[in-house]
Amino acid sequence: MRLDRSHHHEAGRATIREAAGSVVDVSKIRHFGFSHFESDECGALNDWLEATPDAVAFTCPLCCDELAIRTPAVLAKEAMLETESKRFRLIPSSHFRLAHDVVKGGLSISRLFDMAPFVHSWLQAALRLSGQEILNISPIRIVKACATPLIAAWGGAETTAFGNQSNNFLEAWAAMGNKGAPLEIPGKNHFDVLDGFETVDGTLTQALLSLASM
Secondary structure (H helix, E strand, O other): OOHHHHOOHHHHHHHHHHHHOOOHHHHHHHEOOOOOOOHHOOOOOOHHHHOOOOOOOEEOOOOOOOOOOOEEEEOOOOEEOOOOOOOOOOHHHHHHHHHOOOOOOOEEEEOOOOHHHHHHHHOOOOOOOOOOHHOOOOHHOOOOOOOOOEEEEEEEOOOOHHHHHHHHHHHHHHHHHEEEEEEEOOOOOOOOOHHHHHHOOHHHHHHHHHHHHH
16 A cells, blocks of 8 residues: 555545545555655555554665654565565665765755644644654654764744754754754844845855865
Protein backbone atom coordinates (compact mmCIF):
# COMPACT_ATOMS: atom_id res chain seq x y z
CA MET A 1 0.00 0.00 0.00
CA ARG A 2 1.33 3.44 -0.94
CA LEU A 3 0.94 6.25 1.60
CA ASP A 4 -0.25 9.31 -0.29
CA ARG A 5 -0.50 12.98 0.58
CA SER A 6 -4.05 12.92 1.94
CA HIS A 7 -2.67 11.03 4.93
CA HIS A 8 -1.15 14.28 6.11
CA HIS A 9 -4.55 15.38 7.42
CA GLU A 10 -6.61 13.52 9.98
CA ALA A 11 -9.82 13.71 7.95
CA GLY A 12 -7.97 12.35 4.94
CA ARG A 13 -6.46 9.55 7.02
CA ALA A 14 -9.88 8.46 8.25
CA THR A 15 -11.26 8.52 4.70
CA ILE A 16 -8.38 6.44 3.36
CA ARG A 17 -8.71 3.92 6.20
CA GLU A 18 -12.42 3.52 5.49
CA ALA A 19 -11.78 3.13 1.76
CA ALA A 20 -9.04 0.57 2.35
CA GLY A 21 -11.26 -1.28 4.81
CA SER A 22 -13.97 -1.63 2.17
CA VAL A 23 -11.73 -3.81 0.00
CA VAL A 24 -9.35 -5.50 2.46
CA ASP A 25 -9.13 -6.37 6.13
CA VAL A 26 -6.72 -3.62 7.22
CA SER A 27 -5.35 -5.73 10.06
CA LYS A 28 -4.10 -8.25 7.48
CA ILE A 29 -1.95 -5.77 5.54
CA ARG A 30 1.65 -7.02 5.63
CA HIS A 31 3.68 -4.46 3.64
CA PHE A 32 3.90 -0.70 3.14
CA GLY A 33 6.27 0.50 0.44
CA PHE A 34 7.68 3.83 -0.69
CA SER A 35 10.79 4.74 -2.66
CA HIS A 36 11.81 7.71 -0.52
CA PHE A 37 10.64 9.41 2.65
CA GLU A 38 8.79 12.74 2.65
CA SER A 39 6.43 13.87 5.38
CA ASP A 40 3.71 14.86 2.91
CA GLU A 41 3.72 11.38 1.40
CA CYS A 42 4.55 9.22 4.41
CA GLY A 43 3.22 11.28 7.32
CA ALA A 44 0.68 8.63 8.33
CA LEU A 45 3.12 5.72 8.31
CA ASN A 46 2.96 5.25 12.08
CA ASP A 47 -0.85 5.40 12.05
CA TRP A 48 -0.87 2.49 9.63
CA LEU A 49 1.80 0.56 11.52
CA GLU A 50 -0.25 0.87 14.70
CA ALA A 51 -3.33 -0.46 12.89
CA THR A 52 -1.39 -3.33 11.30
CA PRO A 53 0.75 -5.02 13.98
CA ASP A 54 2.19 -7.59 11.55
CA ALA A 55 3.01 -5.17 8.74
CA VAL A 56 6.50 -4.10 7.68
CA ALA A 57 7.43 -0.89 5.90
CA PHE A 58 10.06 -1.40 3.23
CA THR A 59 12.07 1.27 1.50
CA CYS A 60 15.42 2.15 -0.05
CA PRO A 61 18.65 2.83 1.89
CA LEU A 62 18.25 6.60 1.55
CA CYS A 63 15.13 6.75 3.70
CA CYS A 64 15.11 7.78 7.34
CA ASP A 65 14.12 5.07 9.77
CA GLU A 66 14.13 7.35 12.85
CA LEU A 67 10.54 8.40 12.22
CA ALA A 68 8.95 4.95 12.16
CA ILE A 69 7.74 3.22 15.33
CA ARG A 70 9.05 -0.04 13.85
CA THR A 71 12.30 -0.23 11.93
CA PRO A 72 11.59 -0.45 8.19
CA ALA A 73 13.06 -3.23 6.07
CA VAL A 74 15.71 -1.67 3.85
CA LEU A 75 15.99 -3.04 0.34
CA ALA A 76 19.57 -3.29 -0.87
CA LYS A 77 20.56 -2.99 -4.52
CA GLU A 78 18.78 -5.59 -6.65
CA ALA A 79 17.12 -7.05 -3.53
CA MET A 80 13.86 -8.92 -4.04
CA LEU A 81 10.73 -8.60 -1.92
CA GLU A 82 8.23 -11.43 -2.26
CA THR A 83 4.60 -11.17 -1.18
CA GLU A 84 1.87 -13.78 -1.55
CA SER A 85 1.22 -12.82 -5.17
CA LYS A 86 3.93 -10.38 -6.32
CA ARG A 87 7.68 -9.97 -6.43
CA PHE A 88 9.35 -6.56 -6.25
CA ARG A 89 12.95 -5.71 -7.06
CA LEU A 90 14.79 -2.51 -6.10
CA ILE A 91 16.28 -0.94 -9.23
CA PRO A 92 18.83 1.76 -8.28
CA SER A 93 18.46 5.26 -9.69
CA SER A 94 21.03 8.04 -9.96
CA HIS A 95 20.46 8.84 -6.26
CA PHE A 96 22.56 5.83 -5.32
CA ARG A 97 25.59 7.27 -7.08
CA LEU A 98 25.65 10.55 -5.15
CA ALA A 99 28.62 11.17 -2.88
CA HIS A 100 27.97 11.35 0.86
CA ASP A 101 29.13 14.99 0.92
CA VAL A 102 27.09 16.11 -2.09
CA VAL A 103 25.24 18.70 0.04
CA LYS A 104 27.83 21.41 0.70
CA GLY A 105 25.83 23.62 3.04
CA GLY A 106 22.43 24.32 4.55
CA LEU A 107 20.53 27.59 5.03
CA SER A 108 17.38 27.53 7.13
CA ILE A 109 15.11 30.58 7.17
CA SER A 110 12.66 31.19 10.02
CA ARG A 111 12.57 27.46 10.61
CA LEU A 112 10.69 25.65 13.36
CA PHE A 113 12.99 23.02 14.83
CA ASP A 114 11.05 22.01 17.94
CA MET A 115 7.30 21.41 17.84
CA ALA A 116 6.93 20.87 21.60
CA PRO A 117 5.89 24.50 22.36
CA PHE A 118 2.94 24.16 19.99
CA VAL A 119 1.04 21.91 22.40
CA HIS A 120 0.67 24.98 24.63
CA SER A 121 -0.54 27.26 21.82
CA TRP A 122 -3.92 27.89 20.23
CA LEU A 123 -2.74 25.82 17.26
CA GLN A 124 -2.83 22.60 19.28
CA ALA A 125 -6.62 22.45 18.93
CA ALA A 126 -6.11 21.94 15.20
CA LEU A 127 -2.75 20.14 15.21
CA ARG A 128 -3.49 17.75 18.10
CA LEU A 129 0.14 16.71 18.29
CA SER A 130 0.95 13.67 20.38
CA GLY A 131 4.20 13.19 22.25
CA GLN A 132 5.41 10.69 19.66
CA GLU A 133 4.55 13.00 16.77
CA ILE A 134 6.55 15.80 18.39
CA LEU A 135 9.56 13.49 18.58
CA ASN A 136 9.06 12.41 14.98
CA ILE A 137 8.78 15.84 13.35
CA SER A 138 11.11 17.98 15.48
CA PRO A 139 14.57 18.22 13.86
CA ILE A 140 16.12 19.33 17.15
CA ARG A 141 15.38 15.89 18.60
CA ILE A 142 17.11 13.87 15.89
CA VAL A 143 20.34 15.81 15.32
CA LYS A 144 23.28 13.70 14.16
CA ALA A 145 26.93 14.36 13.40
CA CYS A 146 27.19 15.92 9.95
CA ALA A 147 29.98 17.46 7.88
CA THR A 148 27.59 19.93 6.23
CA PRO A 149 27.73 23.48 7.69
CA LEU A 150 24.46 25.23 8.54
CA ILE A 151 23.38 28.86 8.78
CA ALA A 152 20.13 29.40 10.68
CA ALA A 153 18.54 32.72 9.68
CA TRP A 154 15.47 34.61 10.88
CA GLY A 155 14.03 38.12 10.66
CA GLY A 156 14.69 40.57 13.46
CA ALA A 157 11.09 41.80 13.25
CA GLU A 158 9.64 38.31 13.73
CA THR A 159 8.46 37.07 17.10
CA THR A 160 11.29 36.11 19.44
CA ALA A 161 10.27 32.46 19.14
CA PHE A 162 11.85 32.19 15.69
CA GLY A 163 15.21 33.41 16.98
CA ASN A 164 14.96 31.13 20.00
CA GLN A 165 14.16 28.12 17.81
CA SER A 166 17.17 28.78 15.57
CA ASN A 167 19.59 29.41 18.44
CA ASN A 168 18.42 26.35 20.36
CA PHE A 169 18.85 24.19 17.30
CA LEU A 170 22.33 25.56 16.65
CA GLU A 171 23.28 24.61 20.22
CA ALA A 172 22.11 21.04 19.59
CA TRP A 173 23.85 21.12 16.20
CA ALA A 174 27.15 22.23 17.75
CA ALA A 175 26.84 19.65 20.54
CA MET A 176 27.17 16.97 17.86
CA GLY A 177 30.38 18.57 16.59
CA ASN A 178 28.71 20.22 13.60
CA LYS A 179 29.52 23.65 12.15
CA GLY A 180 26.83 26.32 12.27
CA ALA A 181 26.16 30.03 12.64
CA PRO A 182 23.14 32.24 13.47
CA LEU A 183 21.99 35.04 11.17
CA GLU A 184 19.47 37.59 12.40
CA ILE A 185 18.32 39.90 9.60
CA PRO A 186 17.40 43.29 11.12
CA GLY A 187 14.01 44.78 10.35
CA LYS A 188 12.69 41.81 8.40
CA ASN A 189 9.49 39.96 9.27
CA HIS A 190 8.29 36.48 8.41
CA PHE A 191 7.16 37.56 4.94
CA ASP A 192 9.84 39.94 3.67
CA VAL A 193 12.83 38.11 5.14
CA LEU A 194 13.27 36.45 1.73
CA ASP A 195 14.09 39.84 0.20
CA GLY A 196 17.66 38.94 1.08
CA PHE A 197 17.75 36.79 -2.06
CA GLU A 198 16.79 39.59 -4.46
CA THR A 199 20.31 40.79 -5.26
CA VAL A 200 23.81 39.38 -5.44
CA ASP A 201 24.83 41.38 -2.37
CA GLY A 202 21.63 40.51 -0.49
CA THR A 203 21.97 39.17 3.04
CA LEU A 204 20.74 35.68 2.23
CA THR A 205 22.59 35.47 -1.08
CA GLN A 206 25.82 36.30 0.72
CA ALA A 207 24.97 33.79 3.44
CA LEU A 208 24.70 31.06 0.82
CA LEU A 209 28.03 32.03 -0.70
CA SER A 210 29.70 32.07 2.70
CA LEU A 211 28.82 28.41 3.26
CA ALA A 212 31.56 27.48 0.81
CA SER A 213 34.19 28.73 3.24
CA MET A 214 32.71 27.35 6.48
